[in-house]
Amino acid sequence: MPIAIDHVSKHFGAFKAIDDVSLTIDDGTFVTILGSSGCGKSTLLNMIAGLLFPTRGRLMLDGRKVTEPGPDRVVVFQQPGLYPWLSLRDNIAFGLRMQSSAKAINWQRVDELIEIIGLRGFEQHRPYELSGGMQQRVAIARALVMAPRVLLMDEPFGALDAQTRHMMQQFLLDLWDRIKATIVFITHDIDEAILLADRLVVMSARPGRIALETNVPLERPRHWDMSLEPAFLALKRQAMDILSA
Amino acid sequence: MAGSSANEVNTEISAIQADENFIADPAITPSAWRHVSRLTTFLVMLATLFVWQIVSDLHVFPPIALPSPIQVWRAFLRILLTGYGGHSLLGDIWVSSVRISIGFVGAVIIGVPVGLMMARIKFIFRIIDPFLQFVRPVPPLAYIPLLVVWFGIGELPKILLILIGTIPVIIIGTMSGVKATPPLRLSVAKTLGASESQIFRHVILPSALPEIFTAMRVGIGVAWTCLVAAELIAASEGLGWLVQFAGQALQVAIVIVGIIMIGILGYAMELLIRLVERWAVPWHGKG
Numbered sequence: 164m165p166i167a168i169d170h171v172s173k174h175f176g177a178f179k180a181i182d183d184v185s186l187t188i189d190d191g192t193f194v195t196i197l198g199s200s201g202c203g204k205s206t207l208l209n210m211i212a213g214l215l216f217p218t219r220g221r222l223m224l225d226g227r228k229v230t231e232p233g234p235d236r237v238v239v240f241q242q243p244g245l246y247p248w249l250s251l252r253d254n255i256a257f258g259l260r261m262q263s264s265a266k267a268i269n270w271q272r273v274d275e276l277i278e279i280i281g282l283r284g285f286e287q288h289r290p291y292e293l294s295g296g297m298q299q300r301v302a303i304a305r306a307l308v309m310a311p312r313v314l315l316m317d318e319p320f321g322a323l324d325a326q327t328r329h330m331m332q333q334f335l336l337d338l339w340d341r342i343k344a345t346i347v348f349i350t351h352d353i354d355e356a357i358l359l360a361d362r363l364v365v366m367s368a369r370p371g372r373i374a375l376e377t378n379v380p381l382e383r384p385r386h387w388d389m390s391l392e393p394a395f396l397a398l399k400r401q402a403m404d405i406l407s408a
Numbered sequence: 409m410a411g412s413s414a415n416e417v418n419t420e421i422s423a424i425q426a427d428e429n430f431i432a433d434p435a436i437t438p439s440a441w442r443h444v445s446r447l448t449t450f451l452v453m454l455a456t457l458f459v460w461q462i463v464s465d466l467h468v469f470p471p472i473a474l475p476s477p478i479q480v481w482r483a484f485l486r487i488l489l490t491g492y493g494g495h496s497l498l499g500d501i502w503v504s505s506v507r508i509s510i511g512f513v514g515a516v517i518i519g520v521p522v523g524l525m526m527a528r529i530k531f532i533f534r535i536i537d538p539f540l541q542f543v544r545p546v547p548p549l550a551y552i553p554l555l556v557v558w559f560g561i562g563e564l565p566k567i568l569l570i571l572i573g574t575i576p577v578i579i580i581g582t583m584s585g586v587k588a589t590p591p592l593r594l595s596v597a598k599t600l601g602a603s604e605s606q607i608f609r610h611v612i613l614p615s616a617l618p619e620i621f622t623a624m625r626v627g628i629g630v631a632w633t634c635l636v637a638a639e640l641i642a643a644s645e646g647l648g649w650l651v652q653f654a655g656q657a658l659q660v661a662i663v664i665v666g667i668i669m670i671g672i673l674g675y676a677m678e679l680l681i682r683l684v685e686r687w688a689v690p691w692h693g694k695g
């Protein structure tokens with residue numbers, strides 16, 4: 164069942180952050196939302212997460228109105244937001260720990276994910292002993308371990324350097340091929356938005372509106388070489404025109 | 409993530425760090441500079457003692473008003489071995505230590521839960537806050553006469569004074585620790601399905617710990633001040649009493665010994681809390 168955003172507006176006082184946005188996100192799709200800074204991307208994502216609520220319109224998940232956050236829609240924020248008093252392993256298990264006692268946790272799944280994010284041997288490290296890229300991978304693993312139906316990602320690679328960023332994008336692409344969750348991925352990087360997405364949403368600012376919603380006509384599995392293909396470049400041109408308008 | 413701890417101003421720690429990181433001459437490596445800086449401290453202390461000795465040897469002031477360091481050292485040995493005014497020095501140190509331990513631990517045991525509840529439950533905040541606002545601007549020492557009239561000069565008034573002085577510091581530090589929990593940490597827990605009480609126990613409480621410890625470090629200073637003041641005015645033993653009793657007998661060397669003991673003990677208690685803090689909050693300033 165899909166996420167249905169139905170004529171949603173969000174106002175902060177007199178300021179219209181989101182204005183009349185409608186969007187349907189099908190199960191198992193990788194959607195990227197592209198937009199310049201301040202156009203309301205985070206606001207939209209936080210409403211899907213259940214951390215913020217629409218001023219007008221309806222936001223439905225599986226036909227039910229979103230009224231609170233839930234572990235079926237885990238968020239990866241722009242900052243890792245790890246808990247410094249917990250080890251890497253306990254950070255990843257945090258969500259599971261909230262659902263059950265420490266003994267009932269499926270530690271095997273936790274350790275599998277540590278393997279997947281390539282941090283074997285760092286299990287007992289504290290977050291402040293890890294690099295920014297490592298921390299962000301932990302934050303992703305912490306979300307994935309919940310096996311969420313929907314993974315909401317708010318510029319998760321925004322704070323990383325170009326090299327690490329590319330690595331993480333490839334990591335996410337490979338991962339998604341395995342887990343096939345619904346991913347809503349926010350970014351202000353055009354290349355990233357096109358490379359990752361099945362479906363690309365471009366937002367315009369003040370007020371935040373959807374300016375373009377389209378399929379990305381590229382094969383999977385994706386790779387960075389594809390950013391030179393004509394289909395990629397055509398889409399990029401289209402998105403650039405909207406963002407610079 | 410830097411959130412809560414970043415805006416804490418701990419003058420003492422930052423002073424130390426500034427000292428260790430400060431490199432005046434780029435040719436001197438940091439570790440070499442640290443040696444120089446340690447040596448400087450040592451030399452300054454030595455020089456101070458030296459000047460003090462000379463000044464008192466020259467009888468610039470009457471010897472009874474300014475005994476030399478050597479005389480102070482002798483007085484220290486004398487009261488350590490044979491005592492003064494019917495008590496041994498160790499006895500006075502012990503009495504003061506027990507009083508402050510009971511008072512301070514009591515203040516933490518009461519102050520932290522009260523602060524947590526006040527930060528969490530508006531109703532409780534409204535009940536307790538007026539008292540807090542009233543007690544806070546009054547210097548704790550102003551309560552001494554009242555406490556003496558009510559409770560005499562036994563142990564109770566001294567411990568009460570420590571509680572009155574220290575609890576507000578702990579409560580306010582705890583509340584501000586709770587309020588300073590970075591919103592991101594809360595959002596993360598919410599989206600991972602944590603309940604309100606789980607968020608409090610697993611996110612807010614550990615987030616508040618660094619500020620609680622900062623409050624404890626401030627609090628131990630306040631507690632010590634309260635205790636010594638109470639002992640000065642109304643006591644028959646303890647370091648404050650020692651200073652007061654020796655002062656009345658014009659035994660200035662013993663007064664100085666007492667003051668140095670009070671200083672060393674106060675510093676030792678702060679160090680002890682720092683040690684516990686490093687063990688309990690190893691992420692402080694790194695999170």
Ligand SMILES: Nc1ncnc2c1ncn2[C@@H]1O[C@H](COP(=O)(O)OP(=O)(O)OP(=O)(O)O)[C@@H](O)[C@H]1O
Pocket residue numbers: 175178180198199200201202203204205206207351
């Ligand atoms: N709590 C709030 N109160 C008032 N205004 C807000 C609030 N949150 C967001 N806004 C405003 O809404 C607009 C959209 O904010 P939002 O955080 O969604 O932008 P964004 O697209 O995520 O930007 P960025 O790429 O910089 O993260 C901004 O202009 C911001 O000032």
Ligand SMILES: [Mg+2]
Pocket residue numbers: 204205206317
């Ligand atoms: Mg944002």
